[in-house]
Amino acid sequence: MAARGDFREFFDLRKLDERQLGQIEFVLNSPAFEDSFKPYMLGLIFSMNTMWKDRSRERQDRYPDEFLAGGVVFAEGLLKFFSLLIHETSIERMHEAMVAGMSNDLIYDAKRNAGQVRPVVGINQPAVPAEGDIPAEDY
Numbered sequence: 001m002a003a004r005g006d007f008r009e010f011f012d013l014r015k016l017d018e019r020q021l022g023q024i025e026f027v028l029n030s031p032a033f034e035d036s037f038k039p040y041m042l043g044l045i046f047s048m049n050t051m052w053k054d055r056s057r058e059r060q061d062r063y064p065d066e067f068l069a070g071g072v073v074f075a076e077g078l079l080k081f082f083s084l085l086i087h088e089t090s091i092e093r094m095h096e097a098m099v100a101g102m103s104n105d106l107i108y109d110a111k112r113n114a115g116q117v118r119p120v121v122g123i124n125q126p127a128v129p130a131e132g133d134i135p136a137e138d139y
Helices: 018-028 031-053 057-062 065-087 091-099 104-113
Strands: none
Touching: 018 031, 018 065, 031 065
């Protein structure tokens, strides 16, 4: 049994296959996580902790202590899980998950736009010449 408050009991990486793990890593390594989602989660934790300290009967009737405590523990565990994933990110796994659903043309275009490949022909020249552009002596 995991130690009290151990998030790994619920957030188990072994339950994810390589593609799922890569997709989650891709999202967590995007600016959206650090700039928007993480601050939002930290704000929720702060808000629930503040409410939890309010001992008024009205607050306890509306938000029981167990509800707030569970929310705080869950959110903190989720952020710890995300931090662990970010720390252990495999760039190769993330890239494989990203391109898994892409067609060969889209993968080629992405690599070309990133400068990893260059077209053999000029940028304004089609790869397959139009009919009549090929001199007969070439064949």
